[in-house]
Amino acid sequence: MVTMRDVAARANVSVATVSFVVNGSKPISSATTARVEQAMRELGYRRNPVGAALARGRTKIIGMLYPALQRPLSGTVGGFFTSATARARERGYQLVLWPISNDSDETMALADTGLVDGVLLMEVQLNDSRVPALIAGRTPFALIGRTAEPEGLAYVDVDFAATVSSAVATLTDLGHREFCLVTGGTRAGRFEAHGPAERSRSSFLTNMESAGLRGSVRYCSEDSSEGRAFGRTFRDEHPETTALLLLNEHAAPGIVIGLRDAGVRVPGDLSIISLGSSSHMAGMADPALTFMRSPADELGRLGVDTIIDRIENPEAELAAVLLPCEMVPGQSIAEAPSRG
Amino acid sequence: MVTMRDVAARANVSVATVSFVVNGSKPISSATTARVEQAMRELGYRRNPVGAALARGRTKIIGMLYPALQRPLSGTVGGFFTSATARARERGYQLVLWPISNDSDETMALADTGLVDGVLLMEVQLNDSRVPALIAGRTPFALIGRTAEPEGLAYVDVDFAATVSSAVATLTDLGHREFCLVTGGTRAGRFEAHGPAERSRSSFLTNMESAGLRGSVRYCSEDSSEGRAFGRTFRDEHPETTALLLLNEHAAPGIVIGLRDAGVRVPGDLSIISLGSSSHMAGMADPALTFMRSPADELGRLGVDTIIDRIENPEAELAAVLLPCEMVPGQSIAEAPSRG
DNA sequence: TTGAAAGCGATACCAT
DNA sequence: ATGGTATCGCTTTCAA
DSSP states (O other): OOOHHHHHHHHTSOHHHHHHHHHTOSOOOHHHHHHHHHHHHHHTOOOOHHHHHHHHSOOOEEEEEEOTTTSOOOHHHHHHHHHHHHHHHHTTOEEEEEEOOSSHHHHHHHHTTTSOSEEEEOSOBTTOTHHHHHHHSOSOEEEESOOSSOTTSOEEEEOHHHHHHHHHHHHHHTTOOEEEEEEOSSSTTOTTTBHHHHHHHHHHHHHHHHHTOEEEEEEOOSSHHHHHHHHHHHHHHOTTOOEEEEEOTTTHHHHHHHHHHTTOOTTTTOEEEEEEEOHHHHTTSSSOOEEEEOOHHHHHHHHHHHHHHHHHOTTSOOOEEEEOOEEEOOSSOOOOOOOO | OOOHHHHHHHHTSOHHHHHHHHHTOSOOOHHHHHHHHHHHHHHTOOOOHHHHHHHHSOOOEEEEEEOTTTSOOOHHHHHHHHHHHHHHHHTTOEEEEEEOOSSHHHHHHHHTTTSOSEEEEOSOBTTOTHHHHHHHSOSOEEEESOOSSOTTSOEEEEOHHHHHHHHHHHHHHTTOOEEEEEEOSSSTTOTTTBHHHHHHHHHHHHHHHHHTOEEEEEEOOSSHHHHHHHHHHHHHHOTTOOEEEEEOTTTHHHHHHHHHHTTOOTTTTOEEEEEEEOHHHHTTSSSOOEEEEOOHHHHHHHHHHHHHHHHHOTTSOOOEEEEOOEEEOOSSOOOOOOOO
16 A cells, blocks of 8 residues: 555655645645656556544444434435435535444444544334434534434425325315325334324325314335335225325335325325425326425435534534425326215 | 544554454454453444555455446346345345446446456347456456356356247247347347347347248337337237237336237237336236336346356356246236138 | 654554 | 563654
C-alpha cells in the first residue's frame, strides 16, 4: 500500500505537506503542490480512509440502518436508498445501507464506535428499542418514520393522516359511505408496532366517525397470494363496502385478482385507492390503481439532509418533516354503486 | 469516548491485557479477566473498530457494491442482500450495501483503501470496467454475475443457458414451435451490456436452431406500463407465436394485462414462462405465471462464502458457480393451440 | 510556505 | 500470565 510517507519521500516534502495538499487544508506553493501531485500519480497513491478516520474522528460515512433480516428490501426502500445516496453524495458523504437486526445492542455497536458519523434509522417502530439506545449514545441520528412520541427526535415521515383524509374525501365525493382499510405492515393485529398502519388506521377511524361513515379495518400480509385469498372472500365478509383503501402495495395486485375471481368489478362494484404506492406498482393491477404516491424520493433526500445537518450542526433545531402522498389518477375509482 | 486506556487504568492492567481480553487473543487469568470485564461494563466500553482496523489492517466488513443510481434496488437484489447478510453474519463478517456509480474510479476508491476487507460486485456487465480496476488493486473480490470472459475470476451466477433450455423443453413438450423471448435489462438493444439478457438470448437462439423451432427476441423496459403497451401490440406483431419467455419480471404483470386487453388468452392462445422470478412476483399476474425461480438466496449465500474464502485463503481455487432456476408450476402454460 | 512531532485507538511483538 | 511499546496511516498544532 502506498502511504503518505512514500509520497512525501518521493516529492521531497514532509507527510504534513502531503496531507495539506490532499485535503487543501493549508496553502501550499503551487510548485510544491505540483510535485506532490505528480508523486501521487506516479505512485498511484490513494488516501487510506481508516487512518484518516482515526485521526480526524470522522468518516464522512452515514449508515442507513435497515433490519434486512426482518424486512426484506422492497421497492419503496429502494427509492429511499437511491435518492438518499444521491443526496449524500452531493453533500460530500457516503451512504451505506447497513443491515442490522432490529435490536438495540447491535444498533449501538455500530453507531457508537466511530465507523459512521451519523445514522439514519429505517423501519422505525412505534415503540422502538433502538431509539433509546441511540439517544443514550452520542452518534447523531435521524429517523425515517417516527415513534409514537417523536418529540425531541429528528425525523422525516409520510403524513399518513393527511393521506388517508384526502383519499376518504375523494371517495365520499363520489358518494361512498361504506369503507374498508386494508393494512399490511409487520404482523396481523400488531397495529401498535407498525407506525404507518397504526397512523392510517386511527386517521381512518377518525374520518369515519366525524363524517358519519362506516369503516372497517382489515389486515392482509404483504404478498400476492395472500392478497388473492383476501380478495376472493372480501365481498362475502364485507357485503356493504363500496370503497377500499389499501395500505399494502405488494398485496394490491393479488387483491384485485381475487376480487375479480369472486365476481366483484373494480371500480363498478368497489372503488380502490392504494395508499403510499408508486406508478410502477399501481400499474401491476388490472385495472391500474388510483393511488397516493409515496414521497419516497423526497423523504430520502430530506432524511439525508436532516442527518447531515445534525452531524454538522448539533445545536440546530430538530427537523420534523411530514410529507403527504399525492393522489395519482388511475382506473380504480368510480361513483358509488346505487344501492340495490 | 471510553478507550482501552481508560479500561486498563480502571482495572489496573495494561492496555495489552485489555486487548487480549477483548479479543481472546491470549490466555489471561480468570481473575484479571473478570476485573477487566467489570471495568468495561462500568465504563461502558466499546471497542473502536476504526482503531482496530488500522492496527489490524482488516475490518471484517464486506462491501456489496451496487450501482444504486443506475439500477434502483428491486426485489431480486433484496433477496441477495438479505441472504448474503445472514451468511456474512454467520461467518463473523458485516456486510454493507455500498452504492457506487458504475465506474471504475469510484470502485477502486472504496475497495483499495482498507475500509472493507473484500468486495462483492453486483450487476456485473459483460464488459465491465470495474473488473479490471479491481484486478489492478489488491482487494479480494467476487462477482455476482459475470463478465463475458470470467475465467480467472471468482463468481456465482445464474445458469441462464440451462434455465432457458429447460423452459424451452417444457414448452416444446406441450407442442409449441413458435417462441418469443422478451428481455429487460439495461437498455433496448444493448445485449452486449447485460449479461442475463445476452446469455439468455444466445441460449434461446441456439435452442431454436438446434430443434428447428422459430424464435424471435424482443426487448421491453422493466416497467408495468411499458409491459402493458408491449402486451397490447404483441399479437399483431407476432401472430404465429404461441410461447413467450419473459426475462423481465417487473414488466410481466403488465404484459399479461396488455395481452388480455388485446384479446389474447393466456395460456389458451399464448403460453408464458417467466424466467428468473419469484413466487411473489409471478403471483401478481393473472393468471399466476409459471416461472423459473431465481436462486437469489442461494447466490447470496454462495457469493458471501466465495468472497470470504478469497479473503481468508487467497491461494485457494477460484469459485465458479452456476445455478439454474428451477421451474415452478403456475397457470400460464398449456398445450399449443392447434393451428387455425 | 513547510516540517517535526504528538496524537487518534487498538494490536501484537518482545520481554519479563 | 502480563506489560511496555512500536506500529498502522493520517491529521493537526506549533515552530521555524
